[in-house]
Amino acid sequence: NHKHILVNNRAINVPSYRCKPKDIITARDRPESRAIIAKNNKFSQTYKVPNHLTLQSLQNKGLVNEIIDRESIDLNINELLVVEYYSRKA
Structure with missing residues (x-):
């Protein structure tokens, strides 16, 4: 992300960065x-x-309220197939 994004006023350059509750994203x-x-x-x-x-769009910032869990995502995913796919890639 070319350090466009700040989490708690620190530049983040890792696309897979894991936010925590109460993190402020700007x-x-x-x-x-x-x-962007x-x-x-x-x-x-x-x-x-x-x-x-x-999302606080007027202030151009967002807040993480909680970590999302698998049950709250409405996608039909077979995790075993994902693990099998990536285990063949290694």
């Missing part, structure tokens, strides 16, 4: 970062923000 104060946020604000107006997140 963008860096750069034109490129602000452009503006583009994604349009997306959030079309789609509902999940309950485990809070």
Whole structure:
């Protein structure tokens, strides 16, 4: 993410970074970062923000309310098939 994203005012450059409850997610104060946020604000107006997140679009920041668990995701996923697939890749 080219360090566009800050979590608790620290630059994050790992796409798989795991946030914790009460983490505050913001963008860096750069034109490129602000452009990304503006583009994604349009997306959030079309789609509902999940309950485990809070979006404060006027302040360009978000808050992690809780860690999402597997049961709250409405996807039909067979975890065993995922594990088998990636175990063959190693």
